[in-house]
Amino acid sequence: MNAPLTADAREHGLAGDGAVDDRPALQELVDALGDATAADGRPRTVRVPAGRYVVRDRPVLWRSGVSLVGAGRGATCFELSNPGAPTRPVPLAWFTTAQHGAGRDHRIADVTFAHFEIDGSRVVTEEYDVLAKGLGLQYVLRGRFSDLWIHDTAATGFGCDFLQDTVVEGVLAERCGRQDPGEKMGGAGIGIGVGGWGPVERLAVTDCTARGNGTNGIFLELQQEDWVPPRGIRVTACHAEDNRYGVSDWGADGLLVTGCTMLGNRVAGFDVSAQGTTRVGGRGGIVTGCVIDGNAGDGIAVGNTPGPYGFRGNRVSNNGRYGYWEHNLSGGDQEPATDIVLESNDVHDNALDGIRVDAPLHEPAIFGNRVRDNGRRAAAATRGGGEGVHCGPLTLTDERADWLPGGHRGKELSVGGPAAEAPPEGTTDSGAGSTTGTGRTTDHDGDHDGDHDGTRTAEATAVVTDNTATELTLAPVRPGADTAWPGGAPGAGTAYRLPDSPAPRAGLTAAAAVTHPYVHGNRVRDDGHPRTQVHAVWIADEATWSGGRVSGNDFGGNASASTRFDSAPSGGRWRDNAG
Secondary structure, three states: OOOOOEEEOHHHOOOOEEEEEOHHHHHHHHHHHHHHHHHHOOOEEEEOOOEEEEEEOOOEEOOOOEEEEOOOOOOEEEEEEOOOOOOOOOOOEEEOHHHHOOEOOEOEEEEEEEEEEEEEEEOOOOOOOOOOOOEEEEEEEEEEEEEEEEEOOOOOOEOOEEEEOEEEEEEEEEOOOOOOOOOOOOOOOEEEEEOOOOOEEEEEEEOOEEEOOOOEEEEEEEOOOOOOOOEEEEEEOOEEEOOOEEEEEEOOEOOEEEOOEEEOOOOEEEEEOOOOOOOOOOEOEEEEOOEEEOOOOEEEEEOOOOOOEEEEOOEEEOOOOOOEEEOOOOOOOOOOEEOEEEEOOEEEOOOOOOEEEOOOEEOOEEEOOEEEOOOOOOOOOEEEOOOOEEEEOOEEEEOOOOOOOOOOOOOEEEEOOHHHOOOOOOOEEOOOOOOOOOOEEOOOOOOOOOOOOOOOOOOEEEEEEEEOOOEEEEOOOOOOOOOOOOOOOOOOOOOEEEOOOOOOOEEEEEOOEEEOOEEEOOEEEOOOOOOOOOEEEEEOOOOEEEOOEEEOOEOOOOOOOOEEEOOOOEOOEEEOOEO
C-alpha cells in the first residue's frame, strides 16, 4: 500500500461501528506508516473520524513516527475489551522495555496522540495487572499527548514512562485503576515512570484533570533504585480530586508543581514518600500557588526524603487530619530531611495540627505563614440512633443532634453492629470537647441494641469529611464511588458512634528531632468561635528541639496557652514572640 503522510482510518479498513474488532486494521495501518517513516524519516498521522472503534483482546504495538488524531473527546472513542483473553491486559497502544526492548536507542519518537476517548471499562483481567492501561508507552521522544479522555481502565489510565521533550496536556483521567484495591502498583489516573533518560527529563504535565482514580491522580515514580532522580519535570495548572492521593512525587528531583488544585483525595492532597516501586522519595521539589483543600486525610504529606523541599504561597485548608505532615514510611529513606521550607502558606481549618512533625528535620525554615483555626476535630465522642437518624449515599443525618460544625472532620464513623450500640445512660455529646458543650444525651431510642427496632445490623464504617450541626458528610467507599456504604445505606434509625477527638491540637507540633530550625514571622492563632487550636506551638515529650531561632512570631489567641513544652527546647534563641 501507499503510505500517505496523513491516512484516514475509515479508508484503511476501520469500521468504527462499536461491533467490529478494529484492532487488526489499525495494527496493519500503524505498521505500514511506521515502515514508511523508518524509510524516509517523515512522520505520519492516522486521522480517525467520529465513531466507536473496538480494540479487542490485543493491544496495538505502536511504531515510531506514527500519530493518532481523533475528531474530539466523545466523538472518536476507542473501546478496549478482552473477552477472549481474560489474562491479557489490553491498552490501546503499547511499547515497553520488557515486552519490546524499548530503550533510549529503541524508542517512540515524534508522535502525537490527540482528540479522542479511551473507554477501558470492558477490560477485566483474572488478577490485577499493572499493564491494563489506557496508553502504555515507554521511552517516548518529542511526544505530545493532548485533549484525551481516558476512563474506567483496570489499571492506570495514562501510564507512559520516560518521556523526553514531551508535553502531556488537557488529559482527563477518570475512574482509572478500577481493579486496583488502592494499594497495588499503578492504578492511577496519570502515572509516569521517570529516570530512564538520565539526570534530566524535559516533561511538562499541564491542564490535566484526574478524578476518582484508584490510587493517585498524578504520580511521578523513579523506576530503578540505582538511577539518578531526574530534574526537568513540571506539573502545572492540574486538578486532582477524589483519588487516593492527589499528586505524588515518588522519586523526581526538583519537581515543580504550580497552580494546581488537589481536593477531596482520600489519603493526602500532595504526597512525597517511599510508596513507589523503588522506595525512593522525591527531593528538591517546589510546590507553589496551589489550593490543597478538603482532603479526607492530610493536605501535604512529606517523608522518606533527604530534602530539600519547598512549599510557598499555598492554601492548605479543611483537611481531615493535618495540614502539613512530616513523617517517614518504613522501607524508605529514614535520614533527617534537610532544608524543608514552609513559606507564606495559609494553613487553616484543618482537623488536627496545622503543621505536624513526626520525622526528623534538620534546618527547616518556617516563616511568613498564617497557621490559624486548626484543630477543628474538637467534638467529643457521641452515639445515637432511633428517630431522626437516616443515611443517604454520602451522608448521615441526626435531626436531634447539635454538633459543632466541622467538629467530627476526619473521624471514622461506625454504624450498626456492636461497635455502634447505644451508650450507657447518661452518656452525653459535649459538642466541642474542652471548648464547648451541649449536654445532649445521644441515646434516642433506649433499646441498647444497635438499631431502632432492637435488631443488630452489620457494622459499617465511613470517614467523615465534614459536618454541620445535624449532618455528617462522608467520603466514598473508594475513589470514584458514589456511596460511602459498600453494602448499601443503613436503614433509618440505625445506631451510630463517633470517637473522641485527640488533644492537644496545635498550630505547630514537633514530635521528633528538630535541629537548627528557623521559625520567624508566622501568625499562629485561632480566632474562631469556639477556638479549637489549643496551642500555637507544642513540643511533645518524644521530641527534641535544639538550636536555631524562633523569633518575631505572633502566638497569641489560641484556645489555651500559646506554647506547651513537654520537652523543653535547648540552645538557640526564642525571642520577640507575641503571646
